[in-house]
Amino acid sequence: MMTREENDRLCRVGPGTKMGALFRRFWLPICTADRLPTPGGAPLAERLLGEDFVVFRTGEGKVGVLDEYCMHRGASLALGRVEDCGIRCIYHGWKFGTGGEVLEIMNNKSQRPPNFRARAFPTVEAGGMVWVYLGPPEKQPPFPRYAFLDLPENHRVLLRVNQHFNWVQATESGLDSSHVGILHSNVARPGWHGQTNQRIGAMDDTAPELHIEDTEFGYHYAAFRKNPDGGSDNVRIVPFFMPSGRIIPGGQLQGENNQTIIFEVPMDDEHTATYSIRYGTQPIPRDTRLRETGFDDTTMYSEKEQRFLWTRADLHLQKRDTMDRNWSGFRGIALEDAVIGTSMGPIQDRTKEHLIASDLAVVRFRRRLMESLAQMERGGDPIGVDVDAGAIASIDSPAPARGHWRSLIPSHRVVEPAE
Ligand code: FES
Numbered sequence: 369m370m371t372r373e374e375n376d377r378l379c380r381v382g383p384g385t386k387m388g389a390l391f392r393r394f395w396l397p398i399c400t401a402d403r404l405p406t407p408g409g410a411p412l413a414e415r416l417l418g419e420d421f422v423v424f425r426t427g428e429g430k431v432g433v434l435d436e437y438c439m440h441r442g443a444s445l446a447l448g449r450v451e452d453c454g455i456r457c458i459y460h461g462w463k464f465g466t467g468g469e470v471l472e473i474m475n476n477k478s479q480r481p482p483n484f485r486a487r488a489f490p491t492v493e494a495g496g497m498v499w500v501y502l503g504p505p506e507k508q509p510p511f512p513r514y515a516f517l518d519l520p521e522n523h524r525v526l527l528r529v530n531q532h533f534n535w536v537q538a539t540e541s542g543l544d545s546s547h548v549g550i551l552h553s554n555v556a557r558p559g560w561h562g563q564t565n566q567r568i569g570a571m572d573d574t575a576p577e578l579h580i581e582d583t584e585f586g587y588h589y590a591a592f593r594k595n596p597d598g599g600s601d602n603v604r605i606v607p608f609f610m611p612s613g614r615i616i617p618g619g620q621l622q623g624e625n626n627q628t629i630i631f632e633v634p635m636d637d638e639h640t641a642t643y644s645i646r647y648g649t650q651p652i653p654r655d656t657r658l659r660e661t662g663f664d665d666t667t668m669y670s671e672k673e674q675r676f677l678w679t680r681a682d683l684h685l686q687k688r689d690t691m692d693r694n695w696s697g698f699r700g701i702a703l704e705d706a707v708i709g710t711s712m713g714p715i716q717d718r719t720k721e722h723l724i725a726s727d728l729a730v731v732r733f734r735r736r737l738m739e740s741l742a743q744m745e746r747g748g749d750p751i752g753v754d755v756d757a758g759a760i761a762s763i764d765s766p767a768p769a770r771g772h773w774r775s776l777i778p779s780h781r782v783v784e785p786a787e
């Protein structure tokens with residue numbers, strides 16, 4: 369349970385908030401690159417950390433991210449004209465380069481640009497996404513080279529969905545291993561309704577034993593599940609990396625040789641853009657990934673708008689008449705997670721929750737973030753801003769008969785918990 373103040377400190381990310389300052393120290397995705405397919409094409413209005421931005425690709429192909437509202441008198445640059453080397457506000461014709469430089473002013477006799485500079489932000493296009501750094505220039509960290517960025521394009525499937533709830537409940541749901549065999553029963557325990565004997569590894573064990581160790585990027589947790597047939601137990605090791613990322617192993621549940629990296633990116637306090645990238649050593653067909661997530665159902669999800677089509681008001685279009693064989697009344701893992709997140713309301717009221725031992729990973733996630741804020745308040749850097757992102761990995765494996773589970777993740781470096 370948390371106080372209201374603690375919950376606010378954890379959840380709120382707008383300008384001037386502590387958590388907002390923490391997020392602004394990391395590179396964050398702002399959109400999928402397929403939304404800017406052609407040089408000189410239509411710009412995008414994107415919201416990130418409670419601020420509005422315009423994202424555009426110049427006629428020369430360069431991506432720019434500026435404050436959405438024109439520095440002259442505040443018209444939206446998302447209405448602007450995209451030109452060879454910048455974007456021009458349609459109101460009085462001020463033209464800005466990708467670095468924020470004022471290139472031209474149409475309503476000024478001398479036509480000579482004054483010494484102004486629009487707020488512009490460093491960008492990188494990688495992995496099918498446009499990434500941006502919103503923090504203080506002198507603190508800009510190197511761009512994180514996550515392992516999936518170096519794979520051929522057909523070895524990854526990128527999905528974005530905009531969700532109507534706070535980033536913390538999105539991230540906590542992803543780190544809560546104990547719901548997997550329950551909420552996702554249809555996939556994890558297909559025999560739950562007694563009509564089939566099919567088993568997915570050890571997922572029948574709905575109360576895994578959890579172990580957690582802090583690392584330089586956040587933590588690793590290991591969920592051990594008993595093998596009902598007496599064979600070796602299963603362990604799934606998931607890294608949480610700052611500020612809101614995780615990697616889920618495919619393994620017996622979602623296929624060998626692949627992993628899914630997920631970034632929960634706050635658009636504002638009540639909206640989260642979830643970017644998930646399934647990647648692996650083999651080509652991955654997009655349609656299988658869509659089916660698994662439930663995003664193939666066009667009555668539930670719009671790929672064009674990157675959002676769900678239901679709301680809390682229509683009870684998420686739950687199919688109650690299927691629940692004798694369909695645990696949740698929904699189909700698809702990501703859809704089930706999204707419904708749960710939305711059902712909690714825009715910002716979960718953590719003054720009313722009751723945590724138990726199975727919520728260990730949720731508790732540690734909050735603690736690591738609080739430690740990071742404390743570190744920043746002492747003048748230090750947030751945890752995990754400058755780590756080797758390419759070495760972060762997850763694993764689904766038989767539990768080692770001898771030795772520590774840590775030996776399965778060679779890149780794992782333990783850090784001592786703070787006092
Ligand atoms: S408001 Fe943009 S040019 Fe005047």
Ligand SMILES: [Fe+2]
Nearest residue numbers: 541548701705
């Ligand atoms: Fe889930």
